[in-house]
Amino acid sequence: MAHEDANLLEMVNITKEFPGVKALDSVNLAVRRGEIHAICGENGAGKSTLMKVLSGVYPAGTYTGDIRYDGSVRRFSGINASEEAGIAIIHQELALIPELSITENIFLGNEITSMGRIDWDEARRRTNELLQRVQLREDPDTPIKYLGVGKQQLVEIAKALEKDVKLLILDEPTAALNEHDSQQLLRLITDLKAEGMTSIMISHKLAEIEQISDSITIIRDGKSIETLSVDGTVDEDRIIRGMVGRTLGNRFPEKSSRIGDVMFEVRDWTVQHPLDTTRLVAKNSSFRVRAGEVVGFAGLMGAGRTELAMSIFGQSYGVKVSGEAFMHGEPAKIRTVKDAIKAGIAYVSEDRKSLGLNLLDTIKRSIVAAKLGRISKGSVVDDLDEARYAEEYRKDLRIKSPTVEAGVDTLSGGNQQKVVLAKWMFTQPELLILDEPTRGIDVGAKAEIYQIIRRLADEGKAIVLISSELPELIGMADRIYTIFEGEITGELDAARVDQETVMRHMAPTQKGHAA
Amino acid sequence: MTADNTKERRGFRASDIWLIFGRRGSLKQLSILGALVIIIMIFQIWTNGTTLSSGNVINLVQAYSFILILSVGMVMVIITGHIDLSVGSVAAFVGIVVATSMRDWGLPWWAGILLGIALGAAIGAFQGFWVAYVGIPAFIVTLAGMMIWRGAQQWVGQAQTVAVPDGFRQALYGYLPEVGPATPYNNLTLLLGLIVVLAIIFFQVRSRAKRKSSGAMLEPVWVVVARTGLLSAVVIYATLLFASGRVGTSFPFSGIILAVLILFYAFLTSRTKIGRHIYAVGGNRRAAELSGVNSRRTDFFVMMNMSTLAGVAGMLWAARAGAAGPGDGTMWELDAIAGVFIGGAAVAGGIGTVFGAVIGGLVMAVLNNGLQLVGVPTDRMQVIKGLVLLVAVGIDVLNKQQGRFSFIGIMMAKLKSGRTGGQLEQPQQTSISDKS
Numbered sequence: 001m002a003h004e005d006a007n008l009l010e011m012v013n014i015t016k017e018f019p020g021v022k023a024l025d026s027v028n029l030a031v032r033r034g035e036i037h038a039i040c041g042e043n044g045a046g047k048s049t050l051m052k053v054l055s056g057v058y059p060a061g062t063y064t065g066d067i068r069y070d071g072s073v074r075r076f077s078g079i080n081a082s083e084e085a086g087i088a089i090i091h092q093e094l095a096l097i098p099e100l101s102i103t104e105n106i107f108l109g110n111e112i113t114s115m116g117r118i119d120w121d122e123a124r125r126r127t128n129e130l131l132q133r134v135q136l137r138e139d140p141d142t143p144i145k146y147l148g149v150g151k152q153q154l155v156e157i158a159k160a161l162e163k164d165v166k167l168l169i170l171d172e173p174t175a176a177l178n179e180h181d182s183q184q185l186l187r188l189i190t191d192l193k194a195e196g197m198t199s200i201m202i203s204h205k206l207a208e209i210e211q212i213s214d215s216i217t218i219i220r221d222g223k224s225i226e227t228l229s230v231d232g233t234v235d236e237d238r239i240i241r242g243m244v245g246r247t248l249g250n251r252f253p254e255k256s257s258r259i260g261d262v263m264f265e266v267r268d269w270t271v272q273h274p275l276d277t278t279r280l281v282a283k284n285s286s287f288r289v290r291a292g293e294v295v296g297f298a299g300l301m302g303a304g305r306t307e308l309a310m311s312i313f314g315q316s317y318g319v320k321v322s323g324e325a326f327m328h329g330e331p332a333k334i335r336t337v338k339d340a341i342k343a344g345i346a347y348v349s350e351d352r353k354s355l356g357l358n359l360l361d362t363i364k365r366s367i368v369a370a371k372l373g374r375i376s377k378g379s380v381v382d383d384l385d386e387a388r389y390a391e392e393y394r395k396d397l398r399i400k401s402p403t404v405e406a407g408v409d410t411l412s413g414g415n416q417q418k419v420v421l422a423k424w425m426f427t428q429p430e431l432l433i434l435d436e437p438t439r440g441i442d443v444g445a446k447a448e449i450y451q452i453i454r455r456l457a458d459e460g461k462a463i464v465l466i467s468s469e470l471p472e473l474i475g476m477a478d479r480i481y482t483i484f485e486g487e488i489t490g491e492l493d494a495a496r497v498d499q500e501t502v503m504r505h506m507a508p509t510q511k512g513h514a515a
Numbered sequence: 516m517t518a519d520n521t522k523e524r525r526g527f528r529a530s531d532i533w534l535i536f537g538r539r540g541s542l543k544q545l546s547i548l549g550a551l552v553i554i555i556m557i558f559q560i561w562t563n564g565t566t567l568s569s570g571n572v573i574n575l576v577q578a579y580s581f582i583l584i585l586s587v588g589m590v591m592v593i594i595t596g597h598i599d600l601s602v603g604s605v606a607a608f609v610g611i612v613v614a615t616s617m618r619d620w621g622l623p624w625w626a627g628i629l630l631g632i633a634l635g636a637a638i639g640a641f642q643g644f645w646v647a648y649v650g651i652p653a654f655i656v657t658l659a660g661m662m663i664w665r666g667a668q669q670w671v672g673q674a675q676t677v678a679v680p681d682g683f684r685q686a687l688y689g690y691l692p693e694v695g696p697a698t699p700y701n702n703l704t705l706l707l708g709l710i711v712v713l714a715i716i717f718f719q720v721r722s723r724a725k726r727k728s729s730g731a732m733l734e735p736v737w738v739v740v741a742r743t744g745l746l747s748a749v750v751i752y753a754t755l756l757f758a759s760g761r762v763g764t765s766f767p768f769s770g771i772i773l774a775v776l777i778l779f780y781a782f783l784t785s786r787t788k789i790g791r792h793i794y795a796v797g798g799n800r801r802a803a804e805l806s807g808v809n810s811r812r813t814d815f816f817v818m819m820n821m822s823t824l825a826g827v828a829g830m831l832w833a834a835r836a837g838a839a840g841p842g843d844g845t846m847w848e849l850d851a852i853a854g855v856f857i858g859g860a861a862v863a864g865g866i867g868t869v870f871g872a873v874i875g876g877l878v879m880a881v882l883n884n885g886l887q888l889v890g891v892p893t894d895r896m897q898v899i900k901g902l903v904l905l906v907a908v909g910i911d912v913l914n915k916q917q918g919r920f921s922f923i924g925i926m927m928a929k930l931k932s933g934r935t936g937g938q939l940e941q942p943q944q945t946s947i948s949d950k951s
Contacts, residue, residue, distance in 0.1 A: 315806060338807040347805065355805055358798030360865040369795060370806040372788045379788045384729045423806070 007068075008033045008167060008198045009054075014065035015248040016053055023049045024063070025222045031167070036189060036199045038209040040243055041219035042442035047202050050219065051169055056082040070166065086166035089157045092175060092440075098145035105144055123141065130158040133186055142230050148302065150181030166193070169200045174208060175440045178301035179503070186212050204442060206236040207471075211270045218242035240443055251447055252475035253454040256496075259478065260291030262329070264345075264431045269323030271311040271486075279287050281307040281318055283486045289431060289462040294453065296477030296494060297466040298502050304486040305466045306350055309433045313347040314340035327430070340372060346424035350436035350466070356420040357408050364390035364404040366419050371427040388486060393422035397452060415447025421452060432485040433464040438472065450476060472501045482506045524886035546857060547874045547902040550907065554878060557633070558885035565888055566881075569760035572753075575837055576770040577688065581606070581828035581881035583773055585851035586858070586876035587780050587869055588824035591817045593855050594784075594797045596864030598651035599662030599821045602845035602851060606829030608664040609634050610839035613830055614677040624682035628830060635826020638664065639819030647814035652716045652838065656818075669841050676840040679833050687772075687834035701765035708754025712747045719743045769831050776824070781869040793817060798865030853900070857907040878903070 007118050009031040016024040024046045031037045041047050052058050054067065056076030061093055067074050069085060071355045076082040094107045101121050112119045112126075129142040136154040143153060153173060160168055170189070174182040182205075190212055203209055209216060210230065216239060217224045225242050228234050265288045272280040280305045289295045299305045310317035312325060314337035320392060327343055334340045340347070349355035357366055367390045368375055375385040390404040397418045401411060408419055417437060434453065438446045453476060467473050473480055475492055482490040482505035490505035520560055558566040565571055585602050592599045613631040616622050622630065630931075638660070645656040691703040719739055757766040784790040796813045804810050828847070833839040847895035858875025860867030882903060886896045 313805075314807075336809075337805060337809075338809070341807045349805060354799070355801050358795055358802055358865065359792070360798040365791070365794075369791070369803075372791055374789055381786050381788065381791065383786065384725055388729060 006032055008070060009200075010066075010068040011050070011054065012068065014050065014063055014067075015208075016049055016058060016063040023222055024053070027219065027222070027224045029217050029224060030227070031198060031200060032215070033198055034196050035214040036193055036201060036212055036218045038213035039200060039202045039219060040206070040209065040216055040239055042243055042444055045219045046222040046242070048171065049222075051089060051171065051200070053085055054082070055079055055169070083163060086164060087169065088160035088163060088165040088167070089171060090153070090160060090173060093435070093455055094149070094152050094156055094174045096144045096152055096155060097237060099143060101141045101148075102131070102138060102158075103140040105155060105501060106130065106162055108477055109354065110163065121489075126162065127158070130161055133161060134158045135184070135191075141324055148181070148245075148340035149176045150178070150185065152175065153181075153185060154188070157409035158346050165197075167198050167200065169202075171202045172199065172204065172221070172440065174203065174205055179470070180300055180507070182208065187378050188274050202332075204440070206239050206443075207467075209239070210234065210236060220245060221234045243442075244444055252472075253449070253451055255294075255478060256292065256454075256458050258458070258459060259293045262288050263291045263327070264289045265326040265329075266312060267326070269308065269312065269325075270321040271307060271317070271323075272319040272321055274318045276321070280321075281486050282311060285323070285483075285486075285488050287481055287488060287491075288430040289464060291460045291462055292457050293479065294457050294463040294465055294477045296463060296473035296480040297483060298470065298473055298480055298506050300506055301468065303483045305483050306435055307486075308349060308483070309435055309464065309466060310349075311361075312472045313337065313345060313433060316347075323380075334479065338502055340425050344428070344430035345431045346370075346427055346431070348420055348424055348435060348437055350439060352413075352416055356423075357416060360407070362405050362407055363394065363399065363401060363411070363419055367393050367404070367422045367426055370423050374426065374428075389426065396423050398448065412441075412445070414441040414448070417441055417445070417449060418452075421449070425456070429461065431462045431464070433466070434467045436465070436468065437465070438469070465503045473502065474499065484508055517565075523829050525771075537747065542855070546910075547871060547878070547907070551874055551878050551881065554881055556886070558881065558888070561592045562885065562888045566885055567756070569756050570764070571884070571888070572756050573690075573760050573764055573767060575880060575884050576773070577767050579876075579883060580769045580773045581847065582850045582854060582880050582883075583830050583873055583876040584776055584824050584828045584831070585847060586854040586879075587776060587852045589848075590855045590858065590860055590867045590869055590872035591780070591784065591793055592653070592821050593852075593860045593862075594867045595793050595813060595817045596797045596800070597814065597817065598852065599642075599653060599657045599818065599825075601642065601657040601662075601664060601846050602821065602825040602828070604661045604664035604668065604728040605635065605638050605822050605825040605844075606832065606847060607839070607844035608638070608668040608829070609826035610829035610833040611668050611672040611677060613683075614679045614833055614839035617680055617683060618677060624680060624686050626680075627683055628686065631826045631830045632823060635823040635829075636819055638826070639822025640815070642822060643815040643818035646818050647811040653818065672839065672841060674841045678838040683830075684834050687768060687831050690766050691720040691768075692764070693763075693765075700755070701760070702758075704754060704758035704766040707708060707766060708750055708758070711750050711754075716743055718790050720928070749833060750831055767833075772827070772831070776827075777869065777873055784869050789813070789816065794865060796864075815926075850879045850900075851876070853904045857904060859911060875907075878907070941950035 007030050008030070011027065011029040013025050014027045014029075015022070020201050027046065027050055029037075029039075029050065039047050039050070049058075052183070053063050056078045059077045060075030067076070069087070073271070074085060076085070097108070100108070103120070106127055107118075107123045113121050117286065124140045131138060131140065131154075133159050134154045136151055137472075138147065138151065144155065147155065157168070168189075171183055173189075177185060186208055190202070193199065201209070201213060213230055215227055215229045216234070217227045218239065220243060225245075228238070228242070265286075267286045269282055269285040270280060271282040273281050285296070285308055297305045297309075301415070307317050311320055314334055316337060322440060325334060332343050334343055334345070353359065357371070361369070364387060368386050370380075372381060375389060387404065392402050394401065399411070399422065400415050400416045408416055411419065421437070437453070438449055441449070449470075453463060465473065465477055467476075474497060477494045479491075480492045480494050480497065480502060481488050482492065486505055489508055492505065494500060585606075589599060589602070601787045609631045612634055613627045616630060617624065617627045642653075642656050645651045646653045691701060691707065693703075695700060695702040719742065723733065723739060724803070757770075784793060786802050792808045792810075792813045794805065795806065795808050796810045800810055803813075823926060829839075829844060833845055836843075854876035855867065856875065857878050858867065858871030858873070860871065879900065882900055883896070886899060891899070
């Protein structure tokens, strides 16, 4: 530690206060040169605030403490200053412009010019080099909008590399990626490390952290709790204990054996892509869900799980070509979302911010939004009923907010997700389709959501759980369907299956993606 | 219900003062309301008391009710995420068609009014169809509408002024008549004021009783008393102003129409399903659709509603002027849109209230009226109105920016924290966990 050059970055006693809140309280962080350093903590623990202090989003003077970077104390006045020093942040929300090409995005604001003219040939040549370095095989002229999230992430990293970065900060880099893309990204980070790159990685996926990081700093309630170096002794339970300050019991609640009759059934469901009529996003899909049963849907990103679910939910995606749905054995005519809600189906979307919630609304108004009829007389909304129900769900699901009048934008991801769940529970559904219900939320909130799912199943509801996290699927589901390229490729008993088997069914023609 | 199981906070807290102005979300409107009061006071001093004289207040209602009516419709359009540039042209077109049909076909005044409403609705349905079902942005549809209906207006009226019959004028431009014993005041206006005060008291008491019976938290009694008193005082002051006008004038019919429309749309937007749908679609269209909201129908409704209201505004204007003319409604859309944004609506949609739009519309109306009284020429009037819009919305934007120094921002943050401290709901564990 004493050696001046061993640490690329030292943040010493960083304290950052907002009016009324101490977001960071004497946080210490030391990152060695050439290591992958993970930062763990629950949502709201202060990870992002710490990174904002480091990158100058909160400029010097608005916090106390020292940042020692590359041998000297630095006082960054803004993002530009930190970028100049070679610090680059890859944010959770990608900052690329969809209409522009890869090259244009990489050199945006940093154009190579000769006499005022942009030298596109040179830019393209350098882009090619960068793309090779991040192992992305795409034409540099491809517009960003044609790339998946995983590839966009790689472009972001290429953009950072172009700026001669010394310290790469990745904020939840794999949150939106499927298993395959995640593995590719993690491999890239490891490769960059071999080239001498220092990285800081913020992630909720503890398995990934365990897999690639050299040391882990745990932050809880704005304080740095401990720094662990990853050797054989650190496992997920150890990290979780540090993050929540206690040992969490079994992460997944006990499964129940009280599974009833078939409640919902879909036969030969086929859906066309909304724009490309030659492409089928769901092909002759048939599945069943019983009352009290949790059915998992496993598949790679883009396999068609969300598309199938949304198509069933009132044909909200694509064009339905054929297929029938049955509720309690009766054919269910579901043409609109309204029909679906009336039939007792709820769909919790994978993207709560853009599809699940109106972020301008209060908790109260969000909870009742999908079934105003339940609190209305005629077409007039009874605001007392509304407040009473909202309060009931707030308490029931333990949504952390002093009042239901608070805006949903003030809530953490986990609590927003609970509001979305409350919104759909309020519609009194019989079948709940939960699309990635725990994406991007912290360990504590995840456990709570698992409890809620279990409780709903125990109440006799049928649950479809779409998830990219295999341990979650195996831990929660009774049965798992695997989907590959729009087709259901397997039906597995969750009690007698391991991750590898599920993986094999999810990607029958590909091999070895499983970690 | 006994006293022990009611949840009522006791004792005085300074922060409770804000409760007088409503329970939530009204702070922003409060600052606009403050701005309006300041503007009125400036003109009151500048005009040596003419601004708040009975004659001028009555004139203000009659001459500028169109801005308020348009603002009310426009705020719903803007909340949904659209805009309507055609309102001035639609108002003028409806005015000329109604005037011409009464002159040429001898339609009675009431049939003329019904025709005007129907025509406004039909135009709105036409524009709504393009917006909602074809998917052309409202900006373009109503830009086209702006040209179409302006041209059609001049076509129908042959670019001439067409007079409206007396019955039509009386119905829309008349006053509450003089009845009963001779007093220095207009008796019916006094009666109307009394009814409004009683209604305020009734609704305050009823709302409290309803909250009590449902077990919700109650606000301190003094807050209810103070709010009722404040509202009543304003109403009584206004009543006396309107009732003490020159003989033959009193509270105008257009004011009654305006008041009814404001109350109706305030209720519609805040307490009905369609109102919720408007906010839902404007806030997040896809999320609204996935919650079962028919977004197209919502788009159609707000566009149709706007043109209907524009028709009403056009008829009020024609009644006041005694005729429908080719220059009617020119640039009305700008006053209405400005009023809506001064009233706190967001360009991107999802945010705004009818109450805010009314205050914003009043700001525009008072500016128009006051500057005219003072004798500022129209050219400079435009400059001032433009600057007021810029400053009003600018302050709003600065308020929303966090972390940047702004005196008003800090003041507002203080007020706000005081207010949330005085929320009615039971105190719970107060950690909102994620602010990272």
